[in-house]
Amino acid sequence: MLAPVTNDRRLLLVHAHPDDESSQTAATMARYLAEGAKVTLVTCTLGELGEILVPEWAHFTPAELGQHRIGEIDAAMGIIGVDDHIFLGGAGRYHDSGMTTDEKGRAAVPDEMPDNAFWKADLLEAANLLVEIIRDRRPQVVITYDPHGNYGHPDHIQAHRVTMYATLLAASPSHRPDLGDPWQISRVLWNTHNTTRWAEAYEIARERGIELWPDGERDTDSFGPDPSKFVAVIETGPWLEVCRKALANYRSQVDTTHPFWQFFQIMQELPGSGETYLLGYGLPFPDSEVPSTDLFEGIAVSA
Template sequence: MPGLVAVHAHPDDETLATGALLATFAAAGAPVTVVTCTRGERGEVIGAELAHLEGDGPALAAHRERELAAALAALGVRDHVFLDAVPGEPGGPGRYEDSGMAWVGTSQAGAGADLPPHAFVSADARDAARRLARVLRARRPDVVATYDPQGGYGHPDHVRTHEVATRAVALAAAEDDGDHAAFAVPVVLWAAQGERALRAAYRALSSPAVQGGLAAEDARELPDPDGPLPAVAVPDERLDVLVDSRRVLAPVLAAMRAHATQVQSVAAVEAPGLVGRYALSLGRLEPVLPAEGYRLADGGERSALRDVAWPAGVAPVA
């Protein structure tokens, strides 16, 4: 079975960006590894019950580690690595810490006002890439999934994760590490969403099928279907791989619910162009699309997509 390694910045990103891909590979019995670069120490916290964790980096990190473990279990993923704790790497960097962010526009994040002492964006990118390259040589995946150069929506840690993943793929192919031979990853994918599909899903969020199912505590704000889109949105024809979210909707929604400090208002929905909905700390409803999309990383060969024995539910776009 083809192997998959997904590289993410914080706990919850694995579910929100690549949940259907992870669950589909795992359900097929394929080897799946998730690498998480930080523990989300600076994340906002949803709900009064857990509000005391916000601003307490160590406590929030410990809690989010438990959320991540529960989410991975829901997705069927058994292999997880924190990038600052890669086995076999001498001279650890200390902790890679969530760098924080600030909203700078609709669905667009930027750098925060200050950086913590061990911010991931300030860490040695060469060292981080060396650590990830060791994981890639050891797991030898057919597919690596991560973010585009804008990090999906601009979060500094997402952008740095993209940079580290790109360097690690090149490094893994160029040299061994003493324990594992060099390995060239056949396919690198960047998470993406089709613009038309996303706008249609935004419109569907205002439909009676969605609005009638909202409980009093659910988020109510709606995205503007005609407004700016996050960087993860691309013209639909640029998508190279689609994952059928409907086949794995239950485990994906369960994984979202596991990230209770970060995700709220999670529910399945039956509406045109929409199979589920959720909200983040901003309190705005977001769609779960029927198909989770990816584009081939710059420089990748489309012919390589045909050489992967994709599990049922995952297919290159014709």
């Protein structure tokens, strides 16, 4: 591998829960760090309502799980090499909103949630917390979820809203000058499932007898967006070890022997598999025919 070169590329990622960054964007973070870019991760909640998979921790209260997950994300940051990690508004400012499923098995908003649940957050207040970070870190590229939160988790949808709102507010000189000098983000990318690779991995998993969704077959069109909309793919291949270690470190949430995570690893190992992005805002990529392999392509980078 080439030695990192110092440059002025700055990447900011906004995720909802500890572990989302490792399951969805670990290769992207590892690659840009290796290339000398600055990488900042903002996590919006502590993930207090995640399902606990380790029996000896089953007694954790949501608050205890939140504290535990601070340790897990700290360790993941060490594995990936990120040294700039922030909880939006400070650790515990926003609580995990939880998630339920509707009669069709789709993600839905629970009837009850804590008062400081991220889903209930005042959008301007939450966006201003992010505006201050954006104006300080001055990222050219920002990553968050698509408007559907990838699969509909309320906190992912809210992270999307807060990020898009903050992107506009941060650039406006008239908005809260006390939060820093205005900063224009060049491009916002929405991380999404690579529909094609998910369908391929699904077939392989079925051939191997891995029961992913025992309650019924999945319509593979439901895996993600139309692949023609993908604007960039960051290959996972060179970073597989980092991706695996970062994810496996989340023992409270991720059991790597579970059928879903077996499927996920099959998908990550497919040749050409990668973390996949849609264009959410800003500068299009120069070549619209083929997904780019560089999130900064076409952006003039200056200090």
